[in-house]
Amino acid sequence: MRKSGRESIELPDAIVGDLDSISPDVRKHYEDLQVPVIHDPDQYSTDVTKCLCYLRSRTQSVIEPSQPAPSIDSSRDSTAAAEEKTPPGDIDVLLLGGLGGRVDQAFSLINHLYTSSTSTAPSTSTPSPSAPSAASASASSSSFPPPPPPNNKQNQLYLISEESISFILRRGHNRIYTPGGSLMGPSPTASPQSPPSQTQPTPLAENVGIIPIAGPAVITTQGLEWDVRDWKTHFGGQVSTSNHVRSEVVEVEVDAEVPVMFTVELAGWLKGGAV
16 A cells, blocks of 8 residues: 555555554554554454454444444454354455465465355355355356256355455356356356457456365366366376366366365456555
8 A cells, every 4th residue: 555655545445453563653554544453352263353353343344234223442453353243144255465475374364265255154056256266156058957046145255365256156057147257268168258348457367276175076167278077086096177268257166074175367557556
């Protein structure tokens, strides 16, 4: 934000964490701008966990901005405060940054993706269309059976780095909207679709992976350059990386008790401050 001169214009709603790495001048800068700076000293949870708990405790104010958000006592940790409240609704969370640095921190964020997917009961509902790369449940012609109607809306966590967007695919039928995918090359299996206008830049590049982060899984795909059917994937064996998007919608059937991670590369114009 400082590099673009916008650190005093685009303000966060709050800064939450153990604050062990925030410099005094940065803290004072945001406090002077009336941004709440909330110290959570708990050393058994990461700053990401603290932020997610903070959001959970304020779900209603996110869904209905006209409702005042409840305050948090800065002397109590946000994890405990969140557990005293019952979230009144569902929200999707976009988590920006984190995969371009230390490997241990990257795995910590992937762990957050996994734990967020197991915090609610399994469902075959499709990812929410309100977030990037998530698909609607509208029907389309395909060799897959139509997905069942959603039976339990689930919070979805999207991890967005400078290079890619990653999220969880739960057991069952998943449809991922990949705008511009049909312009990247022909698919041997995807149904014919109307490509988007070529005058508009597409947000995604072609590279995609489906990673069995929680254990062995069996996947079937449609809309990729190298589609698979009833394909076993696990660490120590086959892992799907460097596949290519070839359709406006990628379909993935996950046959496993545990979720897999779907990751797709962002287009060059969205990477690393290219805009």
